[in-house]
Amino acid sequence: MKPLWGIVFYDVHSLVNEKVRIFDTTLRDGEQTPGVSLTTDEKIQIARQLDKLGVNVIEAGFPVSSKGEFDSVRQIARSGLQAQVCGLSRIVKKDAQACLDADVDLVHVFSPTSDIQIAHTIKMSHDEIVEGAMRTVELVKDNGRTCLFSAMDATRTSPEFLHRIFKAVEEVHCDIINIPDTVGVAVPSSFYRLVKDICDDVHMVVDVHCHNDFGLAVANSLAAVEAGAREVQVCVNGLGERAGNANLAEVVMGLHSIYNAKTSIKTEYLVETARMIERLTKVKIPITAPIVGENAFSHESGIHSHGIIENSKTFEPGIMTPEMVGHKRRIVLGKHTGKHAVAKVLEEAGYRPSNEQLQEILERIKELGDKGKQVGNIDLQTIADVVIGDVAKESQAVVLKEVSVMTGNIITPTATVKAMVRGKEKVLANTGVGPVDAAVNAVQGLLDSDTSIHLCDFRIEAISGGADALAEVVIGVEDDRGRRVSARSAREDIVMASVEALVSAINRLMLLEEAAAR
Numbered sequence: 001m002k003p004l005w006g007i008v009f010y011d012v013h014s015l016v017n018e019k020v021r022i023f024d025t026t027l028r029d030g031e032q033t034p035g036v037s038l039t040t041d042e043k044i045q046i047a048r049q050l051d052k053l054g055v056n057v058i059e060a061g062f063p064v065s066s067k068g069e070f071d072s073v074r075q076i077a078r079s080g081l082q083a084q085v086c087g088l089s090r091i092v093k094k095d096a097q098a099c100l101d102a103d104v105d106l107v108h109v110f111s112p113t114s115d116i117q118i119a120h121t122i123k124m125s126h127d128e129i130v131e132g133a134m135r136t137v138e139l140v141k142d143n144g145r146t147c148l149f150s151a152m153d154a155t156r157t158s159p160e161f162l163h164r165i166f167k168a169v170e171e172v173h174c175d176i177i178n179i180p181d182t183v184g185v186a187v188p189s190s191f192y193r194l195v196k197d198i199c200d201d202v203h204m205v206v207d208v209h210c211h212n213d214f215g216l217a218v219a220n221s222l223a224a225v226e227a228g229a230r231e232v233q234v235c236v237n238g239l240g241e242r243a244g245n246a247n248l249a250e251v252v253m254g255l256h257s258i259y260n261a262k263t264s265i266k267t268e269y270l271v272e273t274a275r276m277i278e279r280l281t282k283v284k285i286p287i288t289a290p291i292v293g294e295n296a297f298s299h300e301s302g303i304h305s306h307g308i309i310e311n312s313k314t315f316e317p318g319i320m321t322p323e324m325v326g327h328k329r330r331i332v333l334g335k336h337t338g339k340h341a342v343a344k345v346l347e348e349a350g351y352r353p354s355n356e357q358l359q360e361i362l363e364r365i366k367e368l369g370d371k372g373k374q375v376g377n378i379d380l381q382t383i384a385d386v387v388i389g390d391v392a393k394e395s396q397a398v399v400l401k402e403v404s405v406m407t408g409n410i411i412t413p414t415a416t417v418k419a420m421v422r423g424k425e426k427v428l429a430n431t432g433v434g435p436v437d438a439a440v441n442a443v444q445g446l447l448d449s450d451t452s453i454h455l456c457d458f459r460i461e462a463i464s465g466g467a468d469a470l471a472e473v474v475i476g477v478e479d480d481r482g483r484r485v486s487a488r489s490a491r492e493d494i495v496m497a498s499v500e501a502l503v504s505a506i507n508r509l510m511l512l513e514e515a516a517a518r
């Protein structure tokens with residue numbers, strides 16, 4: 001038993017430093033997610049990102065299925081990636097030939113092996129399936145490529161037939177065998193026993209491919225590694241047929257952080273990769289998703305936030321940090337907030353409230369919360385501005401002097417701003433897609449090139465009706481350390497309101513940076 005911070009965990013010693021290969025099938029099974037369809041360019045972008053992430057295998061597609069698919073697989077295979085590029089093939093000669101013609105390094109040959117699938121899909125005898133599998137593996141091996149054989153629906157296949165088909169492909173020098181839980185019916189204990197029996201039976205690398213129909217894909221994949229599997233098939237964001245496949249980030253971090261096993265994944269790119277796949281597939285990552293979800297390292301309730309401020313291990317696993325996966329820890333304000341969190345967020349936004357002011361701010365937050373309103377960090381700053389007052393003029397890093405904007409239907413919107421930046425007068429012009437964008441770009445341009453600030457929130461809210469409505473603009477900015485502040489301004493002129501809010505937010509962030517540097 002291994003004690004970790006006073007808690008006794010299941011014995012995971014056996015996996016210390018064991019190497020597990022990560023086989024990514026986002027571009028093949030992941031693309032089978034209903035509604036997802038990627039262009040060749042998008043697939044190439046994804047393949048490059050997966051390579052940067054460090055996966056061992058990229059299953060790029062099913063070359064025989066269409067001309068576009070063949071071209072995508074071939075382009076990925078020829079793009080000089082570190083990862084092995086794989087193509088899928090039925091036990092059909094033309095499928096395997098298409099993989100070979102697409103120049104893949106590894107061919108993934110599969111056949112159904114369960115009675116239900118054999119009877120209703122492939123409609124062959126066991127002998128014909130074994131023969132077809134052997135001939136296809138031989139074709140791949142004769143052409144000098146690596147071969148992986150999958151017994152599709154293995155978890156509903158008779159153990160005798162599984163043994164027979166795996167032994168048959170081993171005889172023709174197959175390199176890797178895969179045990180797919182095609183319809184996600186395994187549980188960790190049953191899958192452990194199945195994988196262990198097969199590992200004891202064959203001399204090939206054992207790989208697994210788990211579907212998530214009962215939400216057990218990651219647990220089953222980890223159980224398989226405990227049982228001896230040394231390759232796991234995964235998809236970014238758990239994409240895939242129906243409820244999807246085992247989630248790459250969850251499997252990898254489980255292996256690294258819980259089991260102390262090794263993979264080649266550069267975990268700091270996990271969030272970046274998940275967000276890229278979210279953008280290209282348009283399948284949203286749930287906010288509560290482990291590791292890569294927006295809330296994975298966010299804390300709202302007072303008791304949790306207090307603990308986190310003292311020591312992040314109080315309410316986070318500790319063996320996994322946001323930095324390890326390219327995420328950021330956030331204290332988020334809301335109905336359940338306590339004074340420690342409010343004080344911390346205000347301090348980070350450059351405010352120094354007295355104890356009475358802090359108490360008053362907390363009461364106002366609770367009042368809003370009880371009325372069912374969400375109280376975000378921006379609302380907190382508005383409340384704080386009212387209770388404490390805005391950033392003092394003398395501590396402002398940027399003091400705005402002039403703003404002028406040219407716009408129309410035949411000129412590129414251009415803005416010029418003049419401001420004192422840390423006591424020095426600066427004038428800068430910039431363009432944008434519209435007058436507000438041009439003005440915002442010009443203000444951002446006033447900052448030194450080593451001041452890395454970017455916009456993370458921009459909202460315009462008209463707070464009175466009519467063409468002369470007062471426009472309230474809320475702007476949030478973030479620095480490269482993930483510190484966020486926001487500010488608002490309200491004017492009839494939307495450009496001026498935007499510029500003022502931006503300058504105000506920048507001043508707060510600068511104050512914060514100065515305070516951190518002291």
Ligand SMILES: CC(=O)SCCNC(=O)CCNC(=O)[C@H](O)C(C)(C)COP(=O)(O)OP(=O)(O)OC[C@H]1O[C@@H](n2cnc3c(N)ncnc32)[C@H](O)[C@@H]1OP(=O)(O)O
Nearest residue numbers: 029062064065066090091092110111112121122123152182
């Ligand atoms: C569990 C998985 O994810 S497996 C991968 C699933 N992915 C895909 O199917 C995506 C790409 N597929 C396609 O583009 C098409 O299905 C194709 C090109 C492969 C085949 O298309 P079609 O010829 O129109 O056949 P269709 O898809 O309707 O039916 C599948 C055929 O493949 C056969 N088949 C299925 N699996 C296998 C196998 N492993 N080996 C041999 N034949 C197989 C079926 O018996 C059926 O054959 P039939 O046409 O003689 O009845």
Ligand SMILES: CC(C)C(=O)C(=O)O
Nearest residue numbers: 110150152180182209
């Ligand atoms: C081709 C195989 C591995 C598959 O996708 C499955 O069984 O789900």
